[in-house]
Amino acid sequence: MIIAVDGPAASGKGTIARRLAAHYGLPHLDTGLLYRAVGIGVLRAGGDPSVPAEALAACGFGEAMLHDPQLKSEAAGKAASIVSAHPEVRAALFTRQQDFAAQPGGAVLDGRDIGTVIAPHAPAKLFVTATPEVRADRRWRELVGAGLAVERDHVLTDIRARDERDSARSAAPLRMADDARLLDTSALGIEEAVAAAILLVERALHPAANDGDR
């Protein structure tokens, strides 16, 4: 069983995807880390993330790179959203994601294009969102908690810019799949959001049994 979880920055999709993976006993892939690894790779090489060839050259990173703490930084998020607009970068990372999704027993993947491009046939798709203000507040708390000195307004500006870049690009833009279920977590705590996500997945997997709940 494949569960696809998409949504904008700091909507809570990673938290929900991890918890769904634990609930259903499935492996989980945070696909944003792949694009972050490419973004950081370009920056470390002194390159420009907006140049396709330089971004493509950074796609051959090893597994260890995915555990680099710097991937969590806002600089990595910004560089990721620039390199991810290049079709050649998306193509270079495609097989790795599809193979993860296709493993026996299934998987949970979260990102921007899981329900639309990577696993369009997934039986359960969630599109997790929240207002930009709520998302910026969550990301700001996360960064401050990690000891980084950042302004909340600056985080909000970054999030709006990333939303715009991710939605406006022509290669696999951020959009809700037609058959995805929307989960707005703006007014939900983590436990409420996870419970709502499990309910939506159950409805997607067993539509007839849950028709009365709609």
Ligand SMILES: Nc1ncnc2c1ncn2[C@@H]1O[C@H](COP(=O)(O)OP(=O)(O)O)[C@@H](O)[C@H]1O
């Ligand atoms: N429903 C929620 N309520 C409050 N905080 C949340 C909620 N969901 C996630 N968070 C927190 O917000 C931050 C971003 O969540 P995360 O799951 O990493 O988002 P995403 O994967 O969409 O970027 C994390 O610190 C996480 O603990």
Ligand SMILES: Nc1ccn([C@@H]2O[C@H](COP(=O)(O)OP(=O)(O)O)[C@@H](O)[C@H]2O)c(=O)n1
């Ligand atoms: N499947 C994916 C995942 C991430 N990305 C890009 O990578 C960037 C970082 O993704 P992320 O999921 O780690 O970011 P957050 O939502 O956690 O802030 C996004 O802004 C997207 O531009 C993508 O294009 N496709």
